[in-house]
Amino acid sequence: MREREIPWVTSAPRGPRARRTCDTVGMRITVLAGGVGAARFLRGVKSAAPDAQVTVIGNTGDDITLFGLRVCPDLDTVMYTLGGGISEEQGWGRADETFGVSGELAAYGAGPSWFTLGDRDFATHILRTQLLAAGKPLSEVTRLLCERWQPGVRLLPMSDDTIETHVLIDDAGRSLVHFQEWWVRLHAAAPALAITAQGAESSAPAPGVLEAIADADFVLFPPSNPVVSIGTILSVPGIKDAAAAKTVVGVSPIIGGAPVRGMADACLAAIGVQTSAVAVAAHYGPGLLDGWLVDEQDKTAADDPALAGIAVRALPLYMRGTAATAAIAQAAIDLARELA
């Protein structure tokens, strides 16, 4: 529900060509995922490694309760994208949407109006809220929703506990707002003074999360936001340590000093990290990150002393279409196997 981008229309390739790309039978890949960028990267992973067992640990820090309904934007973006229900034009939300519910809510004067929810999407939130109210944890609710979507991966929320990313902004005076309010309503235009994952400290990983990391052949970081997506997932106690014990390969979300998508620069500024492929990898650090894919225009990163201990590979990183995305995923997998 956030960024604008050039329309990106594709679907996962099938058949013998994809299957020949690597021998992935029995391979276990665990991916930490934000929203749109991660969902597209995951299509590439499924294409490059169609027989692998892929577990996706989804960020829930962006989750928000709107109109009494629990909305999980990142989990839904992954579920809809891999399940074939995504709006390809937007990258988030459902295809062929109508807006009867939100139009009526606006007519009632009920807010907020800045978060777009279509009717088809509302159904997911209604059902999720009903299941949560019945006492089911989010991980179980996500499993039930995925029974319909069959995303072809095991999708786990990072935690069953409520964690919400809040942003301290300087907007004619300091105020603490929900991440979505800063990101969607304010388009991250107000400078973020601090970004915190409320509730993370006392949270626990969802069932299966630590096991999925420990049992994986390797862990991948898609080109998701290093602060409010990957960073939030890593803030759940236990996840960072579990990942650090494995081979981790990441894909830079920064190309040529700018985010490929979204407003990661605004988030990086809040934590004092430069908007560069090198700075993001250095922020993760060699204790966590073993391999790092950068775009060809950032290839000097390979020689940057700040990335000592991290294997850097340069290749075209724009996920433009099926083949390009599969090639990026393939490169991440290849590097991970090499390093594992």
Next chain:
Amino acid sequence: MREREIPWVTSAPRGPRARRTCDTVGMRITVLAGGVGAARFLRGVKSAAPDAQVTVIGNTGDDITLFGLRVCPDLDTVMYTLGGGISEEQGWGRADETFGVSGELAAYGAGPSWFTLGDRDFATHILRTQLLAAGKPLSEVTRLLCERWQPGVRLLPMSDDTIETHVLIDDAGRSLVHFQEWWVRLHAAAPALAITAQGAESSAPAPGVLEAIADADFVLFPPSNPVVSIGTILSVPGIKDAAAAKTVVGVSPIIGGAPVRGMADACLAAIGVQTSAVAVAAHYGPGLLDGWLVDEQDKTAADDPALAGIAVRALPLYMRGTAATAAIAQAAIDLARELA
């Protein structure tokens, strides 16, 4: 959400003609209301007595929680009808509906599928549920929803307590089902052995209900279901006694031995009352009912000894269009003023 009928398209007349029909300035009318029949009758009341202060006490026994959302069919039918949002063709639900949400819920395999909810209608239930969850009583929630609809009457639920009409049916074995399941899913085809308003005994009238009856110049019963609409409202402790202390005029929902709309006969059978204009009035009894409007084809009711103590008037009772409905309401008001 229940009955089929001949399309009935009209809207309340405005202007000098309606205003001349009777001097209603300051008149206080309280109406006990079910769904479609009551909503149409109320249009007639507003037309016949445009300057009266009308309070509507709505049945909430039909209320049901679907997908975790609280649905109040009778309150909404009154609100939408008087507020100009009703589907005139159906008599219930919103005009110009779309069905994105329910289509998706069905795709998830989430039930029930037999209760039709459009996207516009969903917005009302989402908002109501949010407000109820925030601790507001149903009467306050209804007031807030009516701020948008401006129905021109004060709409009160009969109670802020949860009361649900349940039906003991003989459907290949006895089972107790929610009224809506019997009415909508089973089309009242399975015989009702008993009909009970669960929770009524320990309930209290909503704030303002008893006062609205006590302060009224008279009370009207629209041609609503005598068992599951008017009967349920009267089952809330205090309401029947308050009404009995006032002049009450009712409009028969039975014409020529058959319900004008819906399946009232199936409900009357369950409580051992014949489906006739006389039997329904006798069921209310002269202790409660002072006047009774019957259709011309039931005019012998006026001489029926079973209705001793009840003033009976015969006139055309089919609410076909604006003028006919206003004439019925006018006759009810005239009779009530005569008896008061």
